[in-house]
Amino acid sequence: MDAEKKNIEKFELDKSEYAEIKLYAIRWIVMGVASLYAASNAIQWLEYSIITNIIVKYYGVSSVTVDWTSMIAMGLYPVCMLPAMYLINKGGLRFCVLVGIIGTTIGAWIKIFSIRPDLFWVSFMGQVVVFAFQTFILSLPPKIAAVWFGPNEISTACFIGIFGTQLGTALSFVLPPLIVKNHDNLDEIGQELSYLFYGIAVFCTVTTILVFIFFKSEPPLPPSKVQAELRANKVPFSMEEFWKSYKVLMMNKNFWLLTISFGINLGVYISFCTMLNQIILEYFANAEKDAGLIGLLLVVTGMIGLIIFGIILDKTKKYKIFQTAYYGVGFEFGLELTYPQPESTSIGILIAIVQVFGIGFTLLFGQLIAYFGTFWALIPMVGFLIFGGIITLIIPNKLLRQEALQESPERTTFLPVIEKNGDALG
Template sequence: MMEAQPKDETNLNLLERKQLEQVEPEIRAYKSRWIVLTIFIVYAAVNSYQWVEYSIINNIVMKYYNVSAVTVEWTSIIYMALYAPLVIPASYVLDKKGLRVAGLIGGLGTTLGTAIKVFSTGRDSFWLVLLGQGIVAASQLLILCLPPRIAAVWFKPNEVSTACSLGVFGTQLGCALGFVLSPIIVQNHESVEEIGSDLKVLCWILTAVMIPGGLAVIFYFPLQPPKPPSITQVQERSRTEKFSTKSFFVSIMDLCTNIPFVIHVIAYGINIGVFSAIGTLLNPIVLQYFSDSPNAEEFIGRAGLVMIVIGMVGSITFGIILDKTHKFKETTFFTYLMSSVSVVAFMFALEMKSKILVYISIGTVGLFTNAYMPVGFEMAMELTYPSSEGTTTGLLMAPSQVLGVIFALLMSYLTDLIGPFWSLGTQALLLAIGTVITCFVPNKLKRQEAFKQRLNEDVPLKVIER
């Protein structure tokens, strides 16, 4: 009997230890999270570059392929047009299969679509341009949904907003490079043969950059870290293990009946739709004011670059502000209001035909419309917690893509009918309406409440950096 006592105590200690582990799981933040985020930023940038690859040199592409302006605009619009019908399947893949499968489809799809366009430089091969753009645009669906998921799955609670902003930074970086590099690489030559050579160089450069990115996704883009970085991810993993198609569609119905989220979706859709329309039509709008200026295409590209680069700074800055202050509603409203004001400033800068004022005003447009992107993401996560980040992001982005198509086509029509000043005025009005709608979004920070509840528990949670 004396010998049995230590054994019983040992068994009891083991049982207690297991119970403690179940109550208090090990939380770790791995340094490799920055590698995963960097890989995503690279291929997200190549994907988003192609959104404006042709539209920013609209007049040159029209000349080379002998197609209409609207046809060239569809190389950009197709990004938005494919989103609505494919968003639910993309969200399903992300929720059911996780980051690795979503990353593979997004990365390898972007690689394939980019490579196809290498063969599209014949003057009768514009259909290959549209095919490649279609594949890249379809791949974008899984890319746009990933920043909040990567941030939540890999990063500590006090890093989530910053990590999400850095993920969105990849998309914005690609847009910035697209605005500035395409007009530099593809010049408006008198000879169409020289234009064709420039287009071939552009397509090969993008393919050469994307192939290593695709390989990096194959060999180093895990499903998730071995240990979760937060208690919310412990709970998320439990839900993922019980994933079913029925639960997925139930979660969609829950989101669609979440009134605060629905209000935010409408406001978000207007803002991003306006930004997409302006980015798509930047060339024809600005060209009407500066067509006599030498190297007008390069000036327009630099203006687009200023818009996106300052926007990237704004995205990261406001992401850090959110992590520090948790003032989600206030930050969302402020960035939205200033988006509307900045478009009005851009309108008058164009009327004055001042390049300096155009740079300044388009910079403010970028600062606030780009900053609103990650801020809007994070606000949506707060309103819908504990719903899946992928599904939430997919539903958040869907109306913005549909509205982007509508606004771009409307702006194109109004620019021809009443001029670019008033067509931009309609976009400023839409942003003003969106600002008012944002006032009605309740300030319900469900995710922050969950973090606070955890911090108020008896046993403090320690996050291990590894």
């Protein structure tokens, strides 16, 4: 009992009510399981496009058709965003994560039945199902971090959640070229595709079981003053409140500057990843494996950056940073600019704009590669990145959430009853 009390703080919400604050050690397991879910979805993003030439040979489809197996992820997100955000706000985190991972797993198993040269449409249907449910995970790491973690570890926790998406992307670069080789015999290609599809389906199934056992919507006690106040002042969910948050964000000029720069930077990144196989093979024949390794290096360095910059953000709250780390930093900056609007709403808009830019850039750069060559596609990529960087520089550094986390002069009744840093198992 004494150990339990050592991990609780109390502060006064108003003249008559006190709230307890507590950090639960299980929060790291919750975020870890969510990260695995993100990985199980992202691992299927480049599953086909990183071996475009092999897929073209086996299924007899065009390279543009193969590009759409990854672009469908970008196309479905804006369409599915509003229904998913509605369910996240109404049904809670656990409900949405369960729905998302079950949908991802069903899509992965559908692709098992596409091992025949005339069944590409089955593979594509599996991709559609997988990425119809990606909306439930891409916007959740900041929400989970806010609900479960203390104010000095939110950025690090958020980046751990995003780490899963990057891990899945890294695996989608490296596993297909390692497992599926460019054989002359189509039966051998089909056999190796089955290994790939079964492996991913089993991984998704195991992740579903872990989510069901370990993932919870929120801890019994809030982790911070802000979360305690949000719980105390919680308004019952309604469509009016749901749409109100979007209307508020539409009027936030600083958020829209971030949205444009975020969309440009990440849009270029995902279009480059989608076409990496085609870019490499233009100069190096039969280099599918090398294209995968280059993509792996690209993502791994970004994953290291995510963790490093997550720690830096928790210490400094400086949000202007570049490229792959921009994925996590942009999320956190967006929450600062839009507080106290729901995390899932602001992050959902950021991701939706990224997907729109990603489709546009992929189609644009694909045409440039087809008609003028890879060099003339890379030049505008660099130009767009520079433009996105300039926009980032002019965004005001308004940290509304950090201001809320600081104790106001009027509130002097924060009463820590013991040391702040202990963990208790929840």
